[in-house]
Amino acid sequence: MRRNRTTVADSSKFPQYLRFVVLAGRRAGARSNARNQHGSPSLPDRFAHMLAR
Numbered sequence: 001m002r003r004n005r006t007t008v009a010d011s012s013k014f015p016q017y018l019r020f021v022v023l024a025g026r027r028a029g030a031r032s033n034a035r036n037q038h039g040s041p042s043l044p045d046r047f048a049h050m051l052a053r
Contacts, residue, residue, distance in 0.1 A: 022048045 029045020 018051060022051050024048075025051070 025044035025048030029048060
């Protein structure tokens with residue numbers, strides 16, 4: 001029962017945190033993609049892609 005600790009404050013705060021993570025991941029992914037033109041997404045970009053789906 002301890003695993004599911006989503007309170008109302010957490011659920012109201014979560015989308016803002018998710019948006020921040022997606023924006024930060026996209027920014028870092030774009031920077032690393034400009035650095036190495038290999039086409040392989042970086043780790044923050046992969047996380048942002050996973051969260052944005």
